[in-house]
Amino acid sequence: IVNLEVRLGFVHRGGEKRLCEVPFAKAHFVAEAAASDTAAANALAHCEAIESVMGIEVSERARYLRTIALEIERLACHIIDVGGMGTDIGLLGISATMGRLRGRALGLGDLITGSRFLRGFILPGGVRPVAKESLAQFKGQIARLRHELKEPLQMFLDNQMGLERMRDIGVLPRSLCNDFGMVGVACRATGIEYDTRRHFAHGAYPELAPPAMTAKGGDILAREMVRIKEIWSSLDTLDRLIDNLPDGPDSIKIPDKLPPDQIGIGIVEAFRGELIHMIVTDSNGQITRYAIKDPSFNNWTAIAIAIRNNLIADFPLCNKSLALSYSGSDL
Numbered sequence: 001i002v003n004l005e006v007r008l009g010f011v012h013r014g015g016e017k018r019l020c021e022v023p024f025a026k027a028h029f030v031a032e033a034a035a036s037d038t039a040a041a042n043a044l045a046h047c048e049a050i051e052s053v054m055g056i057e058v059s060e061r062a063r064y065l066r067t068i069a070l071e072i073e074r075l076a077c078h079i080i081d082v083g084g085m086g087t088d089i090g091l092l093g094i095s096a097t098m099g100r101l102r103g104r105a106l107g108l109g110d111l112i113t114g115s116r117f118l119r120g121f122i123l124p125g126g127v128r129p130v131a132k133e134s135l136a137q138f139k140g141q142i143a144r145l146r147h148e149l150k151e152p153l154q155m156f157l158d159n160q161m162g163l164e165r166m167r168d169i170g171v172l173p174r175s176l177c178n179d180f181g182m183v184g185v186a187c188r189a190t191g192i193e194y195d196t197r198r199h200f201a202h203g204a205y206p207e208l209a210p211p212a213m214t215a216k217g218g219d220i221l222a223r224e225m226v227r228i229k230e231i232w233s234s235l236d237t238l239d240r241l242i243d244n245l246p247d248g249p250d251s252i253k254i255p256d257k258l259p260p261d262q263i264g265i266g267i268v269e270a271f272r273g274e275l276i277h278m279i280v281t282d283s284n285g286q287i288t289r290y291a292i293k294d295p296s297f298n299n300w301t302a303i304a305i306a307i308r309n310n311l312i313a314d315f316p317l318c319n320k321s322l323a324l325s326y327s328g329s330d331l
Helices: 015-019 024-031 036-054 060-089 092-113 132-158 160-166 174-179 184-188 220-243 295-307 312-322
Strands: 263-270 273-281 287-293
Touching (some): 036 060, 060 092, 060 132, 060 220, 060 312, 160 220, 160 312, 184 312, 287 295, 295 312
8 A cells, every 4th residue: 555545524424513402401412423423532522611611510429430431432432443453364253252342341231221322421510410320330340351352352462363463553653643743542652641531631530540551663553452451451540430439419409591791612522532522602692613533534634644554454453443433424
């Protein structure tokens, strides 16, 4: 492959415009649909922006529950992305197993939020109520998933054919990662320790932010190593959150109208990286501009850089190692 041109924008859905039209009390349903596999992160970024405009803070319990949803989403998506890499390499047993275990992770979402895809849980003012029975089962389900992930992940890392297909392929240099502002797994696979959980307040972060999971080399293998490290990190974070979940209300009442002439921003570490929602209100308190910056927006150039001078057969692996979102870009 001599050169790759990424051309997006042919499926413009009008999501940002629609967010300026719907009543703000219902806008979170539109915001979380910006990318269906990033529903919790989009909902949280939206709520952080709304709450910053209003100048309100949710309860500590709500912050923890929001973070649990965010980490469940990260866990499920990293699991299926590792499984997808197994598919592209030809490790179909690992691929099928990871697909099943992704279902187990989505079951955690259903247990806590009532939705396998974490829809309609995070909303301005807090979260929907969580049953005590669900919280009591959660710890055991995490332990079961942790146990079931050990063998397939180790098999993936021990497979020499797989390692040869990933090592020194699709290299993204650290210098270009800095120049183009890459985020998420692509960024951390070059050794850069940028993780918005450590730098911007959202959910229970940065107080409970885990260390940034990094690797060196910037190739496909490095990106998969970061993903696998983040799987274990998310499981540890979920254990810590559920063990220290505070008492208090799940949500608080918020005003019926947004204040006029305000700007609000929510910055969240989605499973792909830095996600930003920005809200601007007019003199009547109506949303006059709504902007979403999906992490994929930063990283499309990474595919074009990484695939140069590689074989066409390596493109699916390079593409999957970055796992970018078309819907997150074509808003």
